[in-house]
Amino acid sequence: MKFTYYPGCSSEATGRHLDESTRAVFPELGIEVEDIEDWNCCGASVGHIGGGPLPQLALNARNLANAKKRGNEHVFTSCAACYLNTHRNNLAIRDNEKKRQAAAEILKAGGEEPYEGDLKVHHAMEVLVNFVGMDKVKERVTNPLKGLKVAGWVGCQTVRPFAETDDGGHYDTYEDPHFLDDITEACGAEAVDYKPKTNCCGGSVAVMKPEKTLHLMKLLLEEAEKAGADVISTPCPLCQTNLEMYQEAINKKYGTNFNIPVVFPQQLMAVAFGMDPVKDAALHRNTIRAEKLEKMAKK
């Protein structure tokens, strides 16, 4: 099945390993990936402040119009912020007359046809749950990750505010999602009981003023350690980068000694599928190397 793919800005920088592992793993599960031509930034969680609500709509309308040209009904992205913005603006264009007209005028200014909001936008995890299914993931595993203990940290925007809605494909719950643990177990690893699985790392506020949000990330690390996790798995590129790059600052501030690798479920799958640890799983891009997982990888 063909899907139009929106890589998002992090795919070219801090989230390259998410992009690379997604491109490696999804075709193995029958999902063909075709990029949106000349995609742009979604505006993330600050575009409405920096540019304004309608300029933020403009960014997303352009992406959706370009996605429409691909000719596939379904669009997906691996980034939580890209998902939220693309999905939300798609629904606004579909359901809100005023927004639809504004989008049409904006697109016209760029020489594009009006867009009616008829594409379906998904998160990569929703695609795995609703279009692929865990049985298929399990079937593809040739190198089960036996003995690897994984704390599944879902984060915020991957499930909120859409996962429990019709438009979110009802793919999991807001408060106690289990898809991430299901992926871990399908890969043959052990999903440890991880209580703060939908806790927030601080998001972009953690990037702006880390000193104020380090306590949020400290809790996430403490609970992973208590649960005996070897790695934390998260689907969100900002969660991954924040929790990885601030561990040293946390250790300095709180006198702790954390050194816990934070990986993407796509990286776990790539290793469990027996794929290349560098080219496919991109494990060399984690600044805290997941050594136990690297040792399990087929060379």
Next chain:
Amino acid sequence: MTAVPTPSRTYDLSFARWVRENVEGGDKLNMCMQCGMCSGSCPNGQEMDNGPRKLFMMVRAGLKDEVLSSSTLWECTSCYRCYVRCPRGIPVTTIVQHLAALAAKEGYAPKNKVENYFFSKAFWWSAESFGKTDERLVTMKYFFSFGFGEGIRKALDNLKIALGMIKAGRMHIGLPHTIKNKSQLKAMIAKAKELEQKG
């Protein structure tokens, strides 16, 4: 869009009415029953002066200056926990975000030297100039919006992280990544700004 009214007397509902008409999600604001589920669920509530529950009451009380100067607008991490938990179905996060956009537009944010405002401006500069977020340039521009000395200090503080990212190939060296059709995006954003002005 009409100008934001400044309430002049007690029980002046003009600001609340304006928010209802002009702020995304604002039409649901009068559903709020002040239960506090939103503020109690907030991961960053301790950094906020009011929290969403109190903020919404302040909108209804017409406290325009206090609402638009509130740190609550800038401390929201957009985690949407309040949004999905609100028993009255109020899109709490959306309203807080759009009140922040309003505060930025009305000049309340720079007055209060808000980090989120500087960050948003740096972010938007990249999105508008290149069509993409260049994480390194956004971060540097953000750091230096506090002045040269502070910019250097923040940059040095983060040097080790940056070097780690470069080593892992997650921060590129050289010119920013850009979209191909920059002039098209420019025309579209100009149109969007024009529509926003008209309201």
